[in-house]
Amino acid sequence: MAAINGIGGLSAEYVWHKQTSLHSFDAIVLPGGFAYGDYLRCGAIARFSPIMKAVISDAREGKLVLGTCNGFQVLCEAGLLPGALVRNRSLRFVCDMVTTRVEVDDSPFTRDCPKGTLLRLPIAHGEGCFFVDTKTLRNLNANQQVIMRYADRRGRIVPEANPNGSIENIAGICNRERNVFGLMPHPDRASDPRLGSADGAKIFRSMMQAISTTRATVVPEHVKQVA
Amino acid sequence: MPKAAVLDPQGNAVRDAMRHLGMPEVRRVRIGKYMEIDVDGKNGDLEARLHGLCHDLLSNPVIEDYELQRLEAEDSTFANPRSHSAPAGQPATARQRGVGSRKQKGRGA
Numbered sequence: 596m597a598a599i600n601g602i603g604g605l606s607a608e609y610v611w612h613k614q615t616s617l618h619s620f621d622a623i624v625l626p627g628g629f630a631y632g633d634y635l636r637c638g639a640i641a642r643f644s645p646i647m648k649a650v651i652s653d654a655r656e657g658k659l660v661l662g663t664c665n666g667f668q669v670l671c672e673a674g675l676l677p678g679a680l681v682r683n684r685s686l687r688f689v690c691d692m693v694t695t696r697v698e699v700d701d702s703p704f705t706r707d708c709p710k711g712t713l714l715r716l717p718i719a720h721g722e723g724c725f726f727v728d729t730k731t732l733r734n735l736n737a738n739q740q741v742i743m744r745y746a747d748r749r750g751r752i753v754p755e756a757n758p759n760g761s762i763e764n765i766a767g768i769c770n771r772e773r774n775v776f777g778l779m780p781h782p783d784r785a786s787d788p789r790l791g792s793a794d795g796a797k798i799f800r801s802m803m804q805a806i807s808t809t810r811a812t813v814v815p816e817h818v819k820q821v822a
Numbered sequence: 823m824p825k826a827a828v829l830d831p832q833g834n835a836v837r838d839a840m841r842h843l844g845m846p847e848v849r850r851v852r853i854g855k856y857m858e859i860d861v862d863g864k865n866g867d868l869e870a871r872l873h874g875l876c877h878d879l880l881s882n883p884v885i886e887d888y889e890l891q892r893l894e895a896e897d898s899t900f901a902n903p904r905s906h907s908a909p910a911g912q913p914a915t916a917r918q919r920g921v922g923s924r925k926q927k928g929r930g931a
Contacts, residue, residue, distance in 0.1 A: 679884040686831050726828055
């Protein structure tokens, strides 16, 4: 939340998981964490929290929804994004700084970072290995839904840069309508140079720009964060 | 159970350990989950509702297959305090009418 509030023009509020409406907000962020202790599967129980009905209906109406880390897992479990996050190939919890390469130009989440931009972002997860079946993977690529891939520092998509075994080095994807974006890295933990990288702030700024341009007049944004 | 196409690094680690311990014949190990669910009653739609929850909550059809099996109460760990203590205050009838859920690859439920 501090990451979002630290960006001029944005303000975020926590929403309790038992609440049922998100009407007053322009965008929704599902942050990381380990909701319900990751019991059963990561995100499997959180996906049925009362607030998720509002997240799902608002997402269907086109509101911007961002899920980072555990938030990505919840979005996949809720069926808002295809695929699933499974145990890291190494079987280790990975806590590291990684480089991701932006793969598309037209997503509302990456307007501030054109295709090919390298972002330094932290990761911290045990179940971040992205899996989809081959048909869905083909569709993801054909529809330009892969927003980010893990890359080396020179921007090459190589196996050594893949921290968790994700299929085709996928770090983040969006839905077909391009308003729901999930990624395992934490842009929220890289939004200030004092944290080692401010690249994550580009994601939030992009969202702000996207929201502003869809409106006739620009008003202060309220970004909702579901805790 | 994880679907065949899903990488199971845990299964691979256990396979390697088994080979290391003198069983080179081991070709493959897949690790899934086994859940026991103790339910009341035998309503006609109980099993159908359990299948619904197996699909929506207990398994993720993107990566897992499941199988639902009805078990006799005496086969269930709920009824066997040596391996697992039964919940206190649980009515005997509930235990006698237990339905077990077993996830297994390739069998479909």
